[in-house]
Amino acid sequence: MGIDKMVSRLFQLGVVLALGTTPAIAQEQSVDVPTSSLAVELNALQPSERGCRFTFVATNKLGGALSSVGFELVLFNKAGMVSRITIVDFKDLPDGKTKVRQFDFSGVQCADLGRVLVNDTTECAGVGIDPKACIRYLQTDTRAETEFGV
Structure with a gap:
């Protein structure tokens, strides 16, 4: 992995952590599970x-x-x-x-x-x-x- 990709990924991780969520949690929140x-x-x-x-x-x-x-x-x-x-x-x-x-x-x-x-x-x-x-x-x-x- 090149240095540019590594810096980009670290930046993305920093943004996700700053928002207080992780990609997995964000995906779970968008799933519509029927209760009926x-x-x-x-x-x-x-x-x-x-x-x-x-x-x-x-x-x-x-x-x-x-x-x-x-x-x-x-x-x-x-x-x-x-x-x-x-x-x-x-x-x-x-x-x-x-x-x-x-x-x-x-x-x-x-x-x-x-x-x-x-x-x-x-x-x-x-x-x-x-x-x-x-x-x-x-x-x-x-x-x-x-x-x-x-």
Whole structure:
């Protein structure tokens, strides 16, 4: 490194230190991290009399109560082929509340599921809630062996 580059870098460092910040901190301050979320966890898959029972745990942190929320789910088998497209209605989800919802899918064998995809929202309504917020701020997780996400 030449003397001119070294002097230039030392000058830049001096300016940064004089301003009381570092480049890393300046970058962190410019990152916009959303605080809103709609968390949906695939908690369990259990064989039922009708087929397969899905248990979901949902937590609304969108900043307002949801009067209705629904999702279009795509079920894939272990070979990666679409086996079903269906809609689930989570009904109402108060702000800051966690609820458990169960859905039975007839003719679906839990052991054959490879992946569950949230394709889109079918409903996302509430006072002051953007209709796209449910999919935009959706965070998915799974405790089942089956992959779950967007």
